[in-house]
Amino acid sequence: MSSKTAPADDSQLDAIWQIMSKIPESICADVIQLLEDELVTTKADSTILEAFVNAANAVTALPCYKAIRAAATAPKHCVRCHDTFTEEKNDSDSCVIPHVFSECTGYGGAGGPGGAYYEAKCCGAILEEYDAGGCNWLNLATLGKCYKGYHTEDIEDVENDRSGGYNKVNIPRCEFEDGECVAHGYEEGEDPVFDC
DSSP: OOTTTSOOOHHHHHHHHHHHTTSOTTHHHHHHHHHHTTOOOSHHHHHHHHHHHHHHHHHHTSHHHHHHHHHHHSOEEOTTTOOEEOGGGOOTTSEEEOOEEOSOOEEOGGGOTTOEEEEBTTTOOEEEESSTTSOOBSSHHHHOOSEEEOOOSOHHHHHTOSSSOOOSSSSOOOOEETTEEOOOOOOOOSSOEEOO
């Protein structure tokens, strides 16, 4: 059996894992920085970097590596905000859903007698305005978002999420036409979102 078709050796993989766990994730960016800053000044250093780059290039040719890169960069549909995302660029603040407010709920409050407040239709959060109709929001910056977290393809993640579950307001379920989701969420902006 050739070395190309022989099964991977567990002890060899364990040794590789041990070495990799000590290498910083930023190694590629660090090597680029060394080259850009012209900090590689000896033949011995350039030989080591050349071996590293050749090894990294060989890894990128492996079918298993190509498969995980394809999975990480494949476009996916978020069933919460209905945006397209990739696993590679999915982090704890990728999926952002703003509050959606109804028309004026009452007058007074922190804005004084001329102030107004608006209740979010999505979750009940209260937006306060200094003077009714003046768009001078007292707490918009501190109110936060209705939901901020990871994108997901898992409907159960959304159904079981108490703070970011389906609510028929700003987190609608997928609606399909010709096999494609046509549902949309609200765009986050600097101004509050109203749906009166």
